[in-house]
Amino acid sequence: MTTLPAILGGTPLRNQSFPPRRTMGAEERAAVLAVLDSDCLSGFIGAAGVGFLGGPQVRAFEAAWAERYGFRHAISVNSWTSGLVAALGAVGVGPGDEVICSPYTMSASATCALFWGAVPVFADIDPVTFCLDPVAVAAKISPRTRAIVAVHLFGHPADMDGLLAVARPRGIAVVEDAAQAPGASYHGQPVGAIGACGGFSLNYHKHIHTGEGGVLVAEDDEVAKRLQLIRNHGENLPGEWPGDGSSYCSFGGNYRLTELQAAIGLAQLQRLDGLLAHRERLAAHLSARLAAHPGIIPPVVAADCTSAWYVYPIRYEAEVVGLSRSLFMRAVNAELPAPRDFEATPLVAGYVRPLYLNRIYQERRAFAHSHFPFDLAPTVRYDQGLCPVAERMYERELLLCPLVREPLTIQDVDDFASAVERVLTHAPLIRERLGDG
Numbered sequence: 001m002t003t004l005p006a007i008l009g010g011t012p013l014r015n016q017s018f019p020p021r022r023t024m025g026a027e028e029r030a031a032v033l034a035v036l037d038s039d040c041l042s043g044f045i046g047a048a049g050v051g052f053l054g055g056p057q058v059r060a061f062e063a064a065w066a067e068r069y070g071f072r073h074a075i076s077v078n079s080w081t082s083g084l085v086a087a088l089g090a091v092g093v094g095p096g097d098e099v100i101c102s103p104y105t106m107s108a109s110a111t112c113a114l115f116w117g118a119v120p121v122f123a124d125i126d127p128v129t130f131c132l133d134p135v136a137v138a139a140k141i142s143p144r145t146r147a148i149v150a151v152h153l154f155g156h157p158a159d160m161d162g163l164l165a166v167a168r169p170r171g172i173a174v175v176e177d178a179a180q181a182p183g184a185s186y187h188g189q190p191v192g193a194i195g196a197c198g199g200f201s202l203n204y205h206k207h208i209h210t211g212e213g214g215v216l217v218a219e220d221d222e223v224a225k226r227l228q229l230i231r232n233h234g235e236n237l238p239g240e241w242p243g244d245g246s247s248y249c250s251f252g253g254n255y256r257l258t259e260l261q262a263a264i265g266l267a268q269l270q271r272l273d274g275l276l277a278h279r280e281r282l283a284a285h286l287s288a289r290l291a292a293h294p295g296i297i298p299p300v301v302a303a304d305c306t307s308a309w310y311v312y313p314i315r316y317e318a319e320v321v322g323l324s325r326s327l328f329m330r331a332v333n334a335e336l337p338a339p340r341d342f343e344a345t346p347l348v349a350g351y352v353r354p355l356y357l358n359r360i361y362q363e364r365r366a367f368a369h370s371h372f373p374f375d376l377a378p379t380v381r382y383d384q385g386l387c388p389v390a391e392r393m394y395e396r397e398l399l400l401c402p403l404v405r406e407p408l409t410i411q412d413v414d415d416f417a418s419a420v421e422r423v424l425t426h427a428p429l430i431r432e433r434l435g436d437g
């Protein structure tokens with residue numbers, strides 16, 4: 001007699017909760033106290049002069065980030081949402097332009113276009129990597145296309161060669177949203193500045209963090225200057241750049257990171273390699289455990305790429321397993337301890353609703369009483385059915401497992417895999433008792 005699955009009243013496979021992520025250590029503490037003692041919590045001044053580029057911690061953090069990955073420029077910002085806005089401004093996106101975006105990502109990967117009066121044009125994703133499909137992107141190019149935002153979703157690089165082959169001959173900039181992919185590599189190159197520019201999020205939920213924050217990276221000197229202008233009130237540098245007399249015209253914002261955050265970021269950066277190696281180990285182990293199960297499709301890492309494993313995506317085939325995705329998810333989660341938060345939840349369904357289904361696109365209204373900039377692009381559509389692969393992932397196929405993180409162990413991941421196996425073994429019985437759930 002086999003034990004019943006927990007969802008049918010059996011004893012759960014595990015009661016002990018998954019340990020929370022602990023992000024701050026002695027190094028961060030010491031770094032923060034040193035900044036407090038210095039009494040300089042920000043070295044920025046929004047006007048020409050040495051303070052235009054920030055204080056000593058900000059500049060040291062940027063230098064360390066650039067050096068670690070071999071980027072020519074690293075520019076910190078107070079969030080990656082700010083970073084995306086700066087990036088689109090720096091590559092020259094303006095009113096009436098079109099920016100090709102993924103619908104399957106965090107909302108800011110597309111709203112950054114609206115900030116400059118440009119409209120997001122959504123192209124479908126690749127069903128294997130969940131990142132923009134270059135063929136779908138090519139079909140959305142118009143004479144107004146100014147940029148493409150390539151998101152390296154869940155830590156896996158987008159098809160940069162494919163996207164650049166579409167973009168470069170037409171003078172279209174590719175901006176990389178690598179918020180979920182610090183340290184991931186594409187054909188031997190770190191993601192972030194393979195296109196015109198890009199960067200990383202340092203919010204609390206990302207691999208490493210400064211509470212809130214972000215880092216832009218770029219190879220081109222001019223792009224880097226524009227990013228620095230937009231970060232820090234570029235309107236206050238009329239016709240001059242500190243040090244070299246070159247001239248740009250851009251208003252800016254206050255997207256500046258504080259010295260406290262930069263000091264924390266410096267300490268966090270030292271941890272990144274270890275965290276990535278740990279995630280890689282857990283993900284590889286999980287893939288080996290799940291590989292043989294029909295209906296459960298582990299993530300594929302594309303040739304000559306590495307993933308940062310922000311989360312572990314699984315494609316689920318309900319017809320093969322014989323349980324709806326929602327019932328399968330509930331049955332697996334019932335075998336494991338009740339989660340405190342997203343990071344301790346064994347399975348999460350769907351990720352995000354394709355962005356074009358959000359109200360601001362459905363109603364074509366982002367600026368109070370105006371329909372700008374949507375009224376400049378009446379042929380751009382946001383209808384249901386626009387990106388069938390993204391809709392299918394959201395509605396039916398995608399499951400995320402956030403457990404491939406520190407400080408979880410191989411044993412923790414094994415418990416998750418055992419829970420999946422237990423549910424698969426009892427799938428006919430669960431269906432018989434609970435129907436389609």
Ligand SMILES: *Cc1c(COP(=O)(O)O)cnc(C)c1O
Pocket residue numbers: 079080081082105106108109151177179180201202203212213214
């Ligand atoms: C987290 C995230 C962002 C936004 O970053 P913030 O630092 O929270 O502003 C943008 N894009 C993606 C893909 C993200 O995961």
